[in-house]
Amino acid sequence: MIVIIGGGWAGLACAAALCRRNEGPITLVEAAPALGGRARGLIWNGRLIDNGQHLTIGAYRETFTLLDMVGAPTWHRQPLVWSGCGADRQISHQWRVPRLGWPWRALLGAVPGFTPRGWPLPWRKKMAAMLAKLSRDQWCLSRGYGDHGPHLTVARWLSDQHVPQGLIDHFWRPIAEGALNTEIESASAATLIRVLQDSLGGASDACDVLIPQRNLSIDGVDPIEQWLRSQGVQLLLGHRAVSLSQPSEGQWQVSVVRGNHQSFIDARAVxxxxxxxxxxxxxxxxxxxITSASRRWATxxxxxxxxxxxxxNDQQESALRQLPEWFVLNTLSGLPQVGQVVVRRPGAIGVVISAQSDSSQQSGREQLASGLALQLRVHLGLELETLDQKWITEKNATWACTVNAPRPSDQEQLGHTGIAGLFRAADDxxxxxxxxxxxAVRSGRSTAEQLLQR
Ligand SMILES: Cc1cc2nc3c(=O)[nH]c(=O)nc-3n(C[C@H](O)[C@H](O)[C@H](O)COP(=O)(O)OP(=O)(O)OC[C@H]3O[C@@H](n4cnc5c(N)ncnc54)[C@H](O)[C@@H]3O)c2cc1C
Structure with missing residues (x-):
């Protein structure tokens, strides 16, 4: 028996990879009543939403391979269109990233007559020059910064490149804080550049944005769940793993609790x-x-x-209909920048407030609500206090991708924890x-491979 603890995308991908190799009985233990973890769908007053908006792109090869394998419905695919909404529902800036291979995708942006619309010429030239330089340097900071590259923040990198403030506000800050969920003043430039390499520097479809037709659960998690069940995986939902013990060498026992009931599962690997x-x-x-892996989690x-x-309501929805499916709220002078991105769903919109540190969370919902109300009034003509609303705060939404975040060792990347028979899969x-x-999906797959090699 192999026991997987946690039914987020890492656990699901791990279970699927083990099943494909017919690796004996598998039990997956999930504390919540449903699978999906931090990336799951919800139904709110009959509307299909997600716990938080997830933008997935064509570069997510392993995620979409997994979804294809389990027969999930096709997700809605569209080219990347980076749009910025100014006042009165007007899209003032728009970069339709051409579905072309590298380098045409970036270089065409600098040519007048091509996109991006509303970008002043200095922005276009700067953008094309930055992307061309990154490509020349093989998407690596060490050329210019040597050993200091991994310690460079996004803000410092942009300042060294003399990027115009307007371009930072409209493009670099939202893309970096959206992708890394970390404020640019401490976010890792090297990681952002890796994201750019896979997307803007990737194959012609790598930048495509993929959105589930209904929500993340119906079009993603549920089909994986059904496939795993069809393969005989035992799924214990609403069961929390509370401790692990090793009764004898090569044997594990997982203690799980459901309500007041405790039970034990024997396993040869966890x-x-x-x-x-x-x-x-x-x-x-x-x-x-304590192992070096467990020491790292604590930091x-x-x-x-x-x-x-x-x-x-219908009237509000039709007033926003001409807007893209998702867009950035442009910085406007005198307006607080609380929400960064807006997504449209049938009968609803979602406003995303990302990169919230402990101190920014302390400002509290009231302060966020008053800033957001102003933004919604000016940008979209909506009155926040009159709208039916659901706030979802995921406190530990992601690990902070700062320059100080400790990097996993090679062994940890393969799923090893420092104790034989005990593995880990996760998005860090x-x-x-x-x-x-x-x-998460890559880690789940690679941990399954290590476990099988053992
Ligand atoms: C609001 C939000 C927006 C995001 N936006 C994006 C995005 O746009 N694009 C993107 O690619 N990613 C995004 N992410 C990140 C992405 O959701 C995560 O990286 C990914 O889902 C992590 O998956 P995981 O399986 O590693 O962890 P998790 O999803 O956290 O899964 C862990 C699971 O373990 C369960 N569990 C915990 N303790 C126990 C226990 N003791 N016993 C049993 N079960 C337990 C939990 O209930 C959970 O289901 C976002 C995340 C959030 C929260």
């Missing part, structure tokens, strides 16, 4: 498909010896994301990548 915090808790509750910081879902184990569905 995968903790858990983020750093829950991994650390389970480790210390099990009195396992990871996190950032929150708040998504504010707003129900729209793919070096050079931020916390994403794709890194």
């Amino acid at each position: 995968v903790m498909a858990l983020p750093c915090g829950p991994s650390e808790r389970l480790w210390s509750d099990s009195h396992l010896p 990871m910081q996190h950032r929150a994301i708040t998504t504010v879902w707003l129900a729209l 184990l793919v070096a050079g990548y931020p916390a994403t569905i794709e890194s």
